[in-house]
Amino acid sequence: MGMPMTDRRAFLRSACRHCVGLGALGGLSAFAADLSGVKVPQRFGRPAIDTDEGGLWGLMDREEQRLRRSPLTIHDKAFRQYLQDIVCKLAGDFCPDIRVYPVRVPHFNAMMAPNGMMVVWSGLMLRAQNEAQLAAVLGHELGHYMERHTVEQLRAQKEHAVLSTLVGLVGGVGTFLGQISLSASLFAFSREHEGRADRIGVRLMKHGGYDAREAANVWDNLLQEMKVTGGKEAGKSGDMFDTHPTSAGRRDELLALAGGDAGDKGEARYRQAIAPMRLGWLQDEVKRGQYEESLVLFDRMLARDAKDAEVLYARGEVYRLREDGGDVERALADLDRASRLPRPPAETFRSLGLIHKERNDRVAAAQAFQSYLAQAPQAADAAMVRSYLTEFQP
Amino acid sequence: MKRLLLLLAAVLLAACTSMGKVEGEQVINERLVVHVPGGWNRVVDRAEKAPYESWTQEGIPLDHLRLWGAVRPGQPLLTKWATFSRAEDAKERRVPTFRTGLTPEKLVRLFEEVYATAGTVTITRVEPTLFAGHKGVRFEFTLARRSDDLDLRGVAWVAVRPDPYWGEELYAASFVAPKLSFYERLLPMAEEVVKSARVRNTAI
Numbered sequence: 001m002g003m004p005m006t007d008r009r010a011f012l013r014s015a016c017r018h019c020v021g022l023g024a025l026g027g028l029s030a031f032a033a034d035l036s037g038v039k040v041p042q043r044f045g046r047p048a049i050d051t052d053e054g055g056l057w058g059l060m061d062r063e064e065q066r067l068r069r070s071p072l073t074i075h076d077k078a079f080r081q082y083l084q085d086i087v088c089k090l091a092g093d094f095c096p097d098i099r100v101y102p103v104r105v106p107h108f109n110a111m112m113a114p115n116g117m118m119v120v121w122s123g124l125m126l127r128a129q130n131e132a133q134l135a136a137v138l139g140h141e142l143g144h145y146m147e148r149h150t151v152e153q154l155r156a157q158k159e160h161a162v163l164s165t166l167v168g169l170v171g172g173v174g175t176f177l178g179q180i181s182l183s184a185s186l187f188a189f190s191r192e193h194e195g196r197a198d199r200i201g202v203r204l205m206k207h208g209g210y211d212a213r214e215a216a217n218v219w220d221n222l223l224q225e226m227k228v229t230g231g232k233e234a235g236k237s238g239d240m241f242d243t244h245p246t247s248a249g250r251r252d253e254l255l256a257l258a259g260g261d262a263g264d265k266g267e268a269r270y271r272q273a274i275a276p277m278r279l280g281w282l283q284d285e286v287k288r289g290q291y292e293e294s295l296v297l298f299d300r301m302l303a304r305d306a307k308d309a310e311v312l313y314a315r316g317e318v319y320r321l322r323e324d325g326g327d328v329e330r331a332l333a334d335l336d337r338a339s340r341l342p343r344p345p346a347e348t349f350r351s352l353g354l355i356h357k358e359r360n361d362r363v364a365a366a367q368a369f370q371s372y373l374a375q376a377p378q379a380a381d382a383a384m385v386r387s388y389l390t391e392f393q394p
Numbered sequence: 395m396k397r398l399l400l401l402l403a404a405v406l407l408a409a410c411t412s413m414g415k416v417e418g419e420q421v422i423n424e425r426l427v428v429h430v431p432g433g434w435n436r437v438v439d440r441a442e443k444a445p446y447e448s449w450t451q452e453g454i455p456l457d458h459l460r461l462w463g464a465v466r467p468g469q470p471l472l473t474k475w476a477t478f479s480r481a482e483d484a485k486e487r488r489v490p491t492f493r494t495g496l497t498p499e500k501l502v503r504l505f506e507e508v509y510a511t512a513g514t515v516t517i518t519r520v521e522p523t524l525f526a527g528h529k530g531v532r533f534e535f536t537l538a539r540r541s542d543d544l545d546l547r548g549v550a551w552v553a554v555r556p557d558p559y560w561g562e563e564l565y566a567a568s569f570v571a572p573k574l575s576f577y578e579r580l581l582p583m584a585e586e587v588v589k590s591a592r593v594r595n596t597a598i
Contacts, residue, residue: 066543067543069543070538070543071514071538071543071544071545072513072514072538072540072543104514104538105540284510284514287506287507287510287515288507288510289488289489289490289507289510290487290488291488292488321500321503354497354499357497358497380517380518380519380520380533380534381499381517381519381520383520383521384498384520384521384522384531387522
């Protein structure tokens with residue numbers, strides 16, 4: 001690690017001109033807080049190959065090939081279809097032109113390429129509380145696509161486009177400067193584009209029957225999570241906010257656009273759709289090792305559903321690993337609670353066993369380890385756990 | 395212009411790595427001694443002071459053997475993060491850091507976090523081992539790396555040794571290479587180095 005690597009994904013990011021919340025928020029207020037002037041453009045075809053737009057599409061096609069083969073792309077067929085269905089519900093006529101790729105990266109981001117390739121990271125999908133929130137992000141991305149913002153940016157910033165090629169060639173630049181921040185500062189959508197994408201997004205949500213007020217909650221939740229890192233600039237730059245600067249202002253604008261009508265939130269449907277992948281995403285979040293940020297997320301998820309065994313396990317893990325004052329007791333409480341709920345992750349019992357073992361409570365440890373092995377006899381550490389059980393025998 | 399300068403700086407920094415051949419007896423951080431029969435390439439990145447040595451057979455984008463020697467409590471296992479910046483005045487991010495009293499499982503977790511900064515890590519096997527003459531843990535993992543969409547396999551050996559002055563010291567080695575062909579071909583060479591590891595006692 002740390003060595004320069006050919007990072008073509010950095011190029012993809014830059015050429016994709018991301019996205020979700022790029023551009024400062026001041027620009028939003030320039031628009032009237034209603035949707036009367038928002039028109040969804042007509043569907044367009046593939047541009048001629050000898051145009052700048054055609055060239056950009058060609059480049060993105062190549063990246064899309066790469067993405068299809070990437071081990072990080074989530075291939076679960078049912079889930080891919082679920083995402084595609086949401087896009088079609090939002091995009092109407094544009095439906096056949098958009099391809100969504102869920103990718104396993106534990107951060108909050110989504111990108112829209114001009115050729116119709118849309119990328120959504122698992123960190124974003126873990127954080128979305130319902131289908132309407134995910135639809136808010138997808139709708140915003142579709143807004144960029146429908147109005148062909150990338151091409152407009154390309155034409156407006158020839159100089160930057162040259163730089164984007166450089167970034168692609170050099171690769172590894174991100175290893176030093178943070179790929180995201182570099183490309184974000186070079187390739188941010190304009191404030192106007194961001195505002196327009198927000199407005200189209202809300203329009204598409206309402207058209208699709210979603211509760212458009214959820215768009216505001218996406219930013220609200222993200223801001224709460226980032227506040228924990230402190231600093232006056234929290235929520236403006238750093239981590240995901242290099243690409244998603246947000247503020248209370250944006251939330252209010254989105255709420256005003258959404259109006260008062262309630263719509264479909266689709267929470268149960270969403271939980272069911274992500275269920276097969278969710279434990280892995282939670283584990284990815286814990287493995288980031290940014291315990292305080294993860295705790296804000298897990299607290300929020302548990303406030304919504306206190307009997308969520310997977311999240312109780314994940315929060316217990318964070319406490320168990322952090323080991324600050326009182327953390328072991330907190331870990332025990334969460335893990336014990338999870339273990340008594342229907343279908344807790346098998347790892348709940350391993351973590352319980354490890355805590356009891358450290359506290360020299362052999363009986364409780366043995367009981368937990370046996371439950372773990374019964375649920376996951378093929379686990380990577382099964383042999384290790386069996387050796388503990390042997391040790392415990394008098 | 396400022397952006398161009400930043401880019402230029404990054405390019406220059408990227409050029410600051412150098413390679414040199416390693417053979418025979420090698421000492422990492424004055425304490426971890428290994429014998430290198432075959433010959434490896436040591437990669438030095440002048441832009442950072444890594445707490446480990448990086449060696450490679452085919453080049454760092456493909457395979458690496460990392461060696462940590464005498465890491466003391468409070469010392470991080472990693473100094474440079476691959477992606478994502480932070481607000482300038484934000485709190486420092488947490489970095490996988492060695493501390494005393496870690497169980498084998500927590501040691502594995504520490505290294506899992508090291509590699510999770512590069513992609514999706516899955517532990518596939520955990521077992522007790524001896525490393526550098528001390529009881530420790532050996533574990534295998536897979537890594538789906540973000541920077542190049544490569545499927546990699548890895549193995550690591552970690553041991554903690556009591557130390558009269560620091561309480562404990564950590565010694566470790568990890569080897570990572572593409573799942574396809576490279577891992578199996580190069581692993582025996584990495585294992586040879588790992589098997590030869592011992593701790594050099596310092597007279598204080």
